[in-house]
Every structure is written in structure tokens, then in C-alpha cells.
Amino acid sequence: MYKFLEEITINSWPAKYSALMNGWLVRYTDGYTKRANSVSPIYLDPGCDVDGSIAAAERFYRDAGQSAIFKMTPYVMPSDLDERLDGRGYIQVDLSSVRIVDLAGETPPAADPGLLVVFRDRLDAGWLEQMSxxxxxxxxxxxxLAQTLASTPLRQGFFLLQQGDETVAAGLGVIQHGWLGLYDIVTHPGYRQRGYGFQLIQHMQAWAREQGAHSSFLQVIQANEAACRLYDKLGYRHVYSYWYRVLK
Structure with a gap:
């Protein structure tokens, strides 16, 4: 049902190099993030040699100087791919949750005179420095990351939340087909548990609604309990899990 979200996440986070391999999408971006350096096996040419395709992907990543990585979702093809990779010595890492929320009727962020929202519609050095x-x-x-974010024509919003001279939170929003994707959401370690992440995302949602977005999605590692609690509070509900298989 939510296979289209996998397509949106691929488009929202472009790779430096992408190639089709019997229907699988093989992505490489100098090893930065698993999502941009892995195989997305959500389509497969009928009748192809699956084990041969796995071996070809392994050769590709070996030549690139990294371990082969596959992103596993409920929509992988073939459906027994996870078992095949397990049998080849791949380990499972980063069990994650894809979550969504309807933006219609969301409460606008309350005005806080002590906070300043800094917005840019293009990547700039200030956002990159503070978020990093x-x-x-x-x-x-x-x-x-700068090369990756500059390579997409999709609508982006770069947000910083500031209290006085201190940046307390940052995030990136990407809009595609009416969906707001949240990326790189982070709160300054010295300012956590004060509601800044909540307020930041509310401002990002308000911007997205102004751009015509009707829904929002995000991806979060399930072991990140603090982030999961924040997204629960914002109404994001789990729709499916994914994980990575990494060749060791």
C-alpha cells in the first residue's frame, strides 16, 4: 500500500551515482549514509538470475570500496531476498520505522517571542554548519551532503530554530507529490527535552501546508526512543518497518 513512499524517499535523497540492475536501483554517494549507498530492490525484471544480481551488486560496491548494502522493506523483490542475503552472510542493522501524518487540521505553531525561525529555500553555509x-x-x-542536497530540483526548506544567539534545533523538509519528508531533524544536546524539536517540526509543517502539502512522512531508527516519543506526540503513526542488510 505504501510502496509509493519508497519511491518518494529515493527521490527526496538523491545519490551521486545511480544505476539500474535488472530492475534494482543501485546507489552510491561516497559512502555517506546507507540510504544513498545501497540497493533499493523494490522492482525486479521477471526471470532474472537473483543470485547473479546479488553477486553483481557485491562486485559494484567492492569496486567502490565499501560493503554491499541492501535496503529491506515489505516491498522487496523477490520476496525471499532477506533470507537469501542472510544466507550469504549479510547482517541486519538499523531497524527503522516509516511514519506518516495528515497535515490537514494540524494546529499552527504558537508564537514564541523568545524563538526565531530562520528559513532558507536553498542550502546555505549557515544551515549546513549548524546542522552538522x-x-x-x-x-x-x-x-x-552539500553536493547531494544541491543536486535535486525538488522543493526544499532548510530550518534553524534560534534562542538568542544559540541555534537550538535544525531540520530539512523536502516536498514531493504533496508529501513533506522530514530529514536531519536534530536538537542541540544542551537544549533537549524542552520542546524545541516539537516547535521546529510544527513550523516545517506550516510551511509545507502553505506549499500545498497534505501529508508528511519521516523515517526513524526504532531504537531512538527520544525521537520516537517526539514523533508520537506530533501524531506520526507507524506504517511499515525497514532495515538494512550489510555484507560482512
């Missing part, structure tokens, strides 16, 4: 500082992203990672 809070997410502990390396200089190399920042360089790859």
Missing part, C-alpha cells in the same frame, strides 16, 4: 555541528557530521560528510 549538532549531528556531528565530519567535514568530508558535509561536502558530500
Amino acid at each position: 555541528l549538532m549531528n556531528e557530521i565530519s567535514d568530508r560528510g558535509q561536502s558530500v
